[in-house]
Amino acid sequence: MGLRAKFNLVLTLAFALGIGLAAFLSHRIVNENAREEVLQNARIMVESALAIRGYTVKEIRPLLTLQLKRQFLPQSVSSYAAQQNFRALHERFPEYTYKEAALNPTNLNDRATDWEADIINEFRNNAERSELIVERDTPTGRVLTLARPIRITDAGCLVCHSTPDAAPATMRALYGDNNGFGWKLDETIGAQVVSVPMAVPLARANQIFQVFIGGLVAxxxxxxxxxxxxxxxxxxxxIGRIANMADRVSLGEEGVPELDASGRDEISRLATSFTRMRRSLDDAMKMLDT
Incomplete structure (x- = not known):
């Protein structure tokens, strides 16, 4: 194997290991960044929902006090207001969803599906847990779901949800007496569930990864x-010139020109040494002849 082949083999192996390590680390980093971006969007959605809930309780519900005595208005319920706002967003961005799922909701539209019930039960079994992140595969692609527990921390909520007899008659007339009752203080009755698609951030991350690795290869x-x-x-x-001249000298050829020994690198020193050896050999041969 020639010097060039050995050099290229070693260099190729070194670059292959370097590119492999860079690919592993960069792929992990860009995908983690994409996931963090999706998670941040989900947290913003949850905080937006909480802001809507707070606004409804403080600003909207007091304005509807008189109407509520004659007719129950869902618009006065903070969870209804938050979900209605996000339903409007869902029409434009169908991959983004927000739901306040409950095991025993007043409005049956809020009843938890099987996988949402699993999340709620996880919060019920681990009261210290304040957030749960789940990745799911859906027909439209991979989705990140962020969930936070809904706990009854205000005794005022039990006025409508303890027993049917204690609930406003206008609410019972709208939703009936069979759902949304029996809640208890400090009980986890549901979860805020936000789902955000991961397809676009992951595709962008993969594109960045491919450009980066392509640049390294180039x-x-x-x-x-x-x-x-x-x-x-x-x-x-x-070195080829030195080897060729060494062959000519070793075969006894006369009149072989001297090597160009200009420069200060190792090859120049080798050429200088060879030239000195050749001169010494010529002197020795002349002495033998005389």
Missing amino acids: IFALLLVLLNILLHVTVIRR
Whole structure:
């Protein structure tokens, strides 16, 4: 195996290991960044829902006090207001969803599905848990779901949800007496569930990853070409000349021109040493002849 082949083999192995390590680390980093971006969007949605809930309780419900005595208005319920706002968003961005799922809701539209019930039960079994992050595969692609528990921390909520007899008659007339009752203080009755698609951030992350790795490969190819040119000009060609001249001298050829020993690198020192040896050999042969 020639010097060039050995050099290229070692260099290729080194670059392959480097690119492999860079690919592993960069792929992990860009995907983690994409996931963090999705998670941040989900948290913003949850905080927006909480802001809508707070606004409804403080600003809207007091304005409807008189109407509520004659007719129950769902618009006065903070969870209804938050979900209605996000339903409008869902019409434009169907991949984004927000739901306040409950095991025993007043409005049956809020009843938890099987996987939402699993999340709620996780919160019920681990009261210290304040957030749950789940990744799911759906027909439209991979989705990140962020859930936070809904706990009864205000005894005022039990006025409508303890027993049917204690609930406003206008509410019972709208939703009936069979759902949304039996709640208890400090009980986890549901969860805020936000689902955000991961397809676009992951696709963007993969595109960045491909561009990055493609750039590394292109840089490697360019360096390999440049280093081969440098190796040929500064090492292989000059050593080849020295080897060729050594063969000619060893075969007894006369009139072999001297090597160009200009420069201060190792090859120049080798050429200088060879020239000195050749002169010494010529002097020795002349002494033998005389």
